[in-house]
Amino acid sequence: MTGPASHTADPDLLDEDLERVLDRAGAAAPILAEASIEDRAVALVAIADALDVHRAELVAAARAETGLPGARLAGELTRTCVQLRMFAQEVRAGAFLDVVVDRADPQFVLGPRPELRRYQIPVGPVLVFAASNFPFAFSVAGADTAAALAAGCAVILKAHPGHPRTSELTATVVREALASVDVPDGAFALITGVRSGTRALQDPRVAAAAFTGSVAGGRALFDIAAARPNPIPFYGELGSINPVVITRGALDERLDEIATGFVGSFTLGTGQFCTKPGLLLVPAGSAVVDRIAELTAQVAETRMLTSKITQGYRARLDTVSGVAGVEVLVTGTGAETQDGDTDTVPTVSPSLLLAPIAQLDETSTLLEESFGPAAVIAEYHSDDDVEKVLTHIQGTLTVTLHVAARPSADEVEQVRAWGRLAATRAGRVVFNGWPTGVAVTPAQHHGGPYPATTAIAHTSVGTAAIRRFLRPVVYQDAPDEVLPPAVQDANPLRVPRVINEAGESGTWGHHPG
Ligand code: NAP
16 A cells, blocks of 8 residues: 555645735745746756756655556656746746837837837736646646746645645755745745635735646636636636547557557556546447447556545536446446545546437536546548537546548548537647647647636646746837837847837738837
């Protein structure tokens, strides 16, 4: 038996301790906002370097608490360090400041135009709710923290109770790293407990929040953020079904590869990924269903993250398998957990269900996320069947399409239509791959319409995630000497700029400065 696997609530902070955290974050905010972008970059790299130094003990702690394999955790920690260094590079490049200058123009087409200088400033202290399923990459020093610090914001991190010791250890590393490069100590704090998280979210000193977790939890917190006297942005990543559609042409070419890939993807990490493909649409009458069932039945039991998540998973399985017409092709084993037994390590093997495609209408619970190693297959009889399902699904992080390498003209036509429909539902449309595994890169968009996220325009993965914690301000006709360096005429920070000269109003020319 490894470590405590039950998901008992962490203790709340004492009121005076929470007050101190909020006060320090509020005091640090203007100092961080004024700090040079080089100082921000140095701080991010310092955290990454320190995490690398403490790699062995961090991975060991996370392994004991989550039961995730050491290699996966080591890889996740590497990703965490890469994210931090990538954000350092991003701030050094300066493009995130999004500087745009419109020179004054007395001849402007709509009448005399003032001089306008716009750039992005940090929003202020950010409250981050860490995820259960990424003890490093979406936790204490994870993507949200890196993006907020890169933007110049203080971070208050609500630890996830699924890995308390890992969180505390990581927080100590972060605090020490920041102190070593003279960042004020209010720049980062760890808090625990449901009430502490909720109170911090309601506090006027907190300017934005980020969250990864359940639809119920995320929605409750989103509503709290919106109901404040001064509502704040709440960047929640909630639930996602991540449907996959396979064309007949793709199956003709690589049935076995697709079956193996699908089973590998929906069972990866015991199915506890936000991008887990939960729904597979295949042409009716194909042998792929039997092959997927055969492969699924061979997958061994692996560990769930916490007993709370396991209980939720079991309840979901009961609901889904109880839907009229649903056939259970593979019944997963395990998942025997006892409430309050901290030595119980819940392990499960995957479950596979077959649903009539007619059941997948907009009210169907089959189109909601099941967090864990379960997937639903539905056989389609016509292109129309697929279009209906893609129309009925709610916002999702991904839609995946498997297409023949050399598609027929009909298939191209069909897939083009599905791709367009997919883009109205998902933040990322994947071709001939699997949605699990999200590249951390500038072009990445890990987001999508609700309930995939609560903020449709933003990503939580990749360097564009910094935009969540910035807001624009424009200076009108300000004397150059009083302007912040980022928008001064001489461009002392040497950041990329767009300058619209006077007399260009006919073309609104864009010139890098
Ligand atoms: P969760 O229950 O939503 O909790 C996430 C975080 O939010 C925790 O720190 C939790 O605090 C806090 N929280 C949740 N509801 C709250 C509320 N009403 N008031 C105050 N704080 C609240 O998610 P989880 O524990 O990670 O896993 C449970 C379920 O979340 C999974 O079964 C799955 O459905 C979903 N999930 C989705 C993703 C995704 O990427 N889409 C990732 C992980 C989990 P406490 O735990 O301290 O209560």
